[in-house]
Amino acid sequence: GENVEQHPSTLSVQEGDSAVIKCTYSDSASNYFPWYKQELGKGPQLIIDIRSNVGEKKDQRIAVTLNKTAKHFSLHITETQPEDSAVYFCAAWLNNDMRFGAGTRLTVKP
Amino acid sequence: KAGVTQTPRYLIKTRGQQVTLSCSPISGHRSVSWYQQTPGQGLQFLFEYFSETQRNKGNFPGRFSGRQFSNSRSEMNVSTLELGDSALYLCASSRGQGGETQYFGPGTRLLVL
Numbered sequence: 001g002e003n004v005e006q007h008p009s010t011l012s013v014q015e016g017d018s019a020v021i022k023c024t025y026s027d028s029a030s031n032y033f034p035w036y037k038q039e040l041g042k043g044p045q046l047i048i049d050i051r052s053n054v055g056e057k058k059d060q061r062i063a064v065t066l067n068k069t070a071k072h073f074s075l076h077i078t079e080t081q082p083e084d085s086a087v088y089f090c091a092a093w094l095n096n097d098m099r100f101g102a103g104t105r106l107t108v109k110p
Numbered sequence: 111k112a113g114v115t116q117t118p119r120y121l122i123k124t125r126g127q128q129v130t131l132s133c134s135p136i137s138g139h140r141s142v143s144w145y146q147q148t149p150g151q152g153l154q155f156l157f158e159y160f161s162e163t164q165r166n167k168g169n170f171p172g173r174f175s176g177r178q179f180s181n182s183r184s185e186m187n188v189s190t191l192e193l194g195d196s197a198l199y200l201c202a203s204s205r206g207q208g209g210e211t212q213y214f215g216p217g218t219r220l221l222v223l
Contacts, residue, residue: 032209043114043200043214044153089153093209096166098143100153 003027004092006101013080014109021104023090024072032093033073035064038103039086047088048075080108112137114203114215122221128189131218135182135203141165142184143212144176147198156199159184160207188220196222 003026013019023033031052036044050057050064050073057064061080066073073092077084085108090101115134123129135142144156155168159178176186182203188195198217204210 034211036214041216043216046211046213049211091153096208097155097158097168098212099155102152 003094004090004099004101006090006104008104009102010105010107012107012109015080015082017080019075019077019080019084019106019108021075021088021090021106022072023074023092023101024070025092025094025099026071027092027094028068028071030092030094033064033066034091034098035062035075036089036091037086038089044089077106080106082108082110084108114201114213116199116201116215116218118218119216120219120221122223123191124223125191125193127191128187129191129220130185130187131199131201131220133184133186133201133203133215135184135201136213139203139205139213140182141204141207141210142178142182143202143204144184144186145200145202146170147200147217148196153200156186158207165207191222193222196220 006023034049037047038044048062048064061078063076087103087105089103091098117132141160143158147153158166162178173189178184200217202212202214204212
């Protein structure tokens, strides 16, 4: 069953605004948390990942934060652009397999 | 460096038939994982292969099987297809197993009629 919960399921923002997607996981032993972006007709593309020994990681307009105590991690996209529109998935390495959240459909309105 | 490739990209089969999908990982990657993606169930883990051995298996019936060759290329097979097997089948490769960064291919879209 799903051990990673992702919210919100849909998110609409205006171009230039920030977008935040949150995920929670159930197993405190999980130690690797990637985020993927999936565009229509394509496979998921890794955009950023974080391991449990750090609390935050940033790559240009994208950042991920991890709160191990609360067992949640978040994706932050700043200065959103229309090309950021896609479905975003969080994932957590749990019990020898990767568990994915249900996805967030992000729409950036120009 | 070429990415993960999957063939075929699209496939139409009828119930009861079987199908074989192929995945070529990124050069140097030795682990291949397979996932099923459907609108209702999302991304679900099928199995992982490393050095020609299945290392981990998800909660799917025995109709779903796979293998990995010495060059790390992998195939998955679904026998006795059911309508519910219609999905996007994705493979992902990584250098090693167990929590390594995974890179996905474009997927094979299977439609079972």
